[in-house]
Amino acid sequence: xxxxxxxxxxxxxxxxxxxxxxxxxxxxxxxxxxxxxxxxxxxxxxxxxxxxxxxxxxxxxxxxxxxxxxxxxxxxxxxxxxxxxxxxxxxxxxxxxxxxxxxxxxxxxxxxxxxxxxxxxxxxxxxxxxxxxxxxxxxxxxxxxxxxxxxxxxxxxxxxxxxxxxxxxxxxxxxxxxxxxxxxxxxxxxxxxxxxxxxxxxxxxxxxxxxxx
Numbered sequence: 001x002x003x004x005x006x007x008x009x010x011x012x013x014x015x016x017x018x019x020x021x022x023x024x025x026x027x028x029x030x031x032x033x034x035x036x037x038x039x040x041x042x043x044x045x046x047x048x049x050x051x052x053x054x055x056x057x058x059x060x061x062x063x064x065x066x067x068x069x070x071x072x073x074x075x076x077x078x079x080x081x082x083x084x085x086x087x088x089x090x091x092x093x094x095x096x097x098x099x100x101x102x103x104x105x106x107x108x109x110x111x112x113x114x115x116x117x118x119x120x121x122x123x124x125x126x127x128x129x130x131x132x133x134x135x136x137x138x139x140x141x142x143x144x145x146x147x148x149x150x151x152x153x154x155x156x157x158x159x160x161x162x163x164x165x166x167x168x169x170x171x172x173x174x175x176x177x178x179x180x181x182x183x184x185x186x187x188x189x190x191x192x193x194x195x196x197x198x199x200x201x202x203x204x205x206x207x208x209x210x211x212x213x
Contacts, residue, residue, distance in 0.1 A: 001127055001147060001175055002148070002175065002177070002205060004017055005017075006207065007177065007179055007207035008026075008027070008028070009026055010024075010026050010027065010179070010180060010181075010183045011023070011046065011047060011150075011152065012025050012027065013131060013179070015122075017124045017125055018095065018096065018124050019036035019037055019095070019096060020034050020035055020036045020037075021035070021036065021037045021038075021039065021122070021124075022035050022037075022038045023040075023041070023131050023150075024040060024041055024046075024047040024048070024131075025038065025053060025055075025056055026046050026047065026049050026052055027183075028052040028055045030055065031055045032056055033056060033058045034056060034058070035056040035057055035061045036062070036094060037061070037063075037064065037093060037094060038053060038056065038064065039064045039120050040063065040069060040073075041103060041117060041118055041133035041134065042068075042103065042115070042133060043066070043068050047134070048065070048069060050072070050076055053076060054076065057076070060081065061081060062081050062082075062083060062093055062094055063077055063082050064083045064085055064091075064093065064098075065082065065083070065084060066085060066086075066118060067116060068116075085100050086116055086118075087116055087117075087140075088100060088101075096122065096124070097122075097123040098120050098122040099120070099121045100119070100120060101119040101130070101132070101140055102116075102118060102119075102138060102140045103117050103118050103119045103133030103138075104136070104138065105134075105135070106136040106137070108157070110157045111134050111135065111157070117134070118133055119133035119135060119141065121144060121146055127148065128145065128147050128148075129146060129150070130149045130151075132149065132150060132151045132152060134152060134157055134158045135158060136163065137159065137163055137166060137167045141167060141171070142167065142170050144171045145171070146171065147173055147174050147175070148174065148176075149171065149173040149175070149177070150179050151167060151168060151176065151178060151179065152164065152178075152179055152181075153178040153179070153180060153181050153193075154184070154185040154187075154190055155185065155186060155190070156186075157180075157185060161191070161193040161194040161197070164178065165194050165197035165198055166197075168198060169198065172201075173202065174202070174203065175204075175205055176194075176195075176198060176203070177204075177206065178190065178191040178194045178195070178204075188206070191206040
């Protein structure tokens with residue numbers, strides 16, 4: 001299920017399956033211009049980086065963003081390539097089905113619910129991949145159905161490793177991958193702790209370089 005998937009850095013993910021998909025590209029090393037679709041969860045600099053988007057965008061790349069980024073992204077691509085999304089909706093773009101899950105804090109103020117920021121459940125090859133975005137445990141994400149879950153574990157701005165494990169143990173994906181640690185906040189130990197707290201039957205994987213461990 002993780003074949004042709006990379007966690008590049010922090011919360012930046014690349015999926016090369018039916019399409020070349022990036023989620024929250026950040027600290028991209030090379031100008032590769034290979035993205036078919038770019039998903040942005042919210043406007044914070046470590047998730048929406050125009051510098052990095054410009055390294056992967058090509059002429060017809062679709063960019064999926066929340067309403068607050070509409071003007072920003074229209075400055076770097078044609079408006080017909082921009083898909084504006086809201087929470088709790090289903091979409092179909094370039095042959096890809098996906099839905100938006102609200103992403104927000106419940107006990108801190110970094111990601112207010114009223115900002116309408118999101119995570120995504122993206123369906124590829126019959127499998128559902130949940131990329132949580134910057135969030136705590138919420139009523140909405142406890143209902144997510146997915147095969148693979150990418151969840152933030154670094155704490156401070158998002159869930160801690162323990163909270164992320166609690167969420168994953170509720171939604172019960174086949175595989176869970178920790179993200180949002182090791183740079184802005186959190187350490188590799190958070191990823192290790194997260195995996196150690198997963199229920200039996202849920203496989204935890206964290207990435208070192210291109211490879212899941």
